[in-house]
Amino acid sequence: xxxxxxxxxxxxxxxxxxxxxxxxxxxxxxxxxxxxxxxxxxxxxxxxxxxxxxxxxxxxxxxxxxxxxxxxxxxxxxxxxxxxxxxxxxxxxxxxxxxxxxxxxxxxxxxxxxxxxxxxxxxxxxxxxxxxxxxxxxxxxxxxxxxxxxxxxxxxxx
Numbered sequence: 001x002x003x004x005x006x007x008x009x010x011x012x013x014x015x016x017x018x019x020x021x022x023x024x025x026x027x028x029x030x031x032x033x034x035x036x037x038x039x040x041x042x043x044x045x046x047x048x049x050x051x052x053x054x055x056x057x058x059x060x061x062x063x064x065x066x067x068x069x070x071x072x073x074x075x076x077x078x079x080x081x082x083x084x085x086x087x088x089x090x091x092x093x094x095x096x097x098x099x100x101x102x103x104x105x106x107x108x109x110x111x112x113x114x115x116x117x118x119x120x121x122x123x124x125x126x127x128x129x130x131x132x133x134x135x136x137x138x139x140x141x142x143x144x145x146x147x148x149x150x151x152x153x154x155x156x157x158x
Contacts (some may be wrong), residue, residue, distance in 0.1 A: 038069065042077045049073055056090050066090045066144065074124040076157065084115055097127045116146035122149070 009098035045071030049069030056063035070087035073080050111117070122137035137158035138149045 021152065040071055042080065045069065045073045045076065046080065046083060050086065053086050053090055056093055060093065063090050063094050079110055080116075081107040081114075083112065085114075085120075088124075092124060095127075097124045099130065100124045113144065115141045115146035118144065119146055119149055120154075126156065 012115075033069075049066055052062050052066035052069050055061050056066045067087055067090050070083045070090070073083040074087070077083070084103045084107040088100040088107065091103060092100040101124045102119065104117055104124060107114070108117045108121065118137040118141035122134040122141065125131075125134035125137060135153070138153050138156060141149050142153060
């Protein structure tokens, strides 16, 4: 299935590919950093993570650091849908589509009203050749006000 070149995922509302061992190591680092940063507010941590994410999205550098920062935010506040979303965007930037799918799905579970969450999950589902799911998410994104997916729906949902 061909997707037109004009289709770009929505970025920056929130990067790591790797093995199971790397994921476990990252989890341990996050737990240690959460302990160190107990006194820092979730909002401050989130803003710091967003700054790292900007470099990830714009320069394709610092994605792993941004992911760690968003993971710390999530460890401190498991309902922070923006942290899940932005971490998913970082993972998507690194072509870790399975990880991004999990993060976008969690963001949607927490806040099912955001059209961009469905848009990006649809994009990831396309990359994973989950065409029916992608079509459903693009249509949901459109129903929540994201007019930019109309053309994509015409290409994908046949």
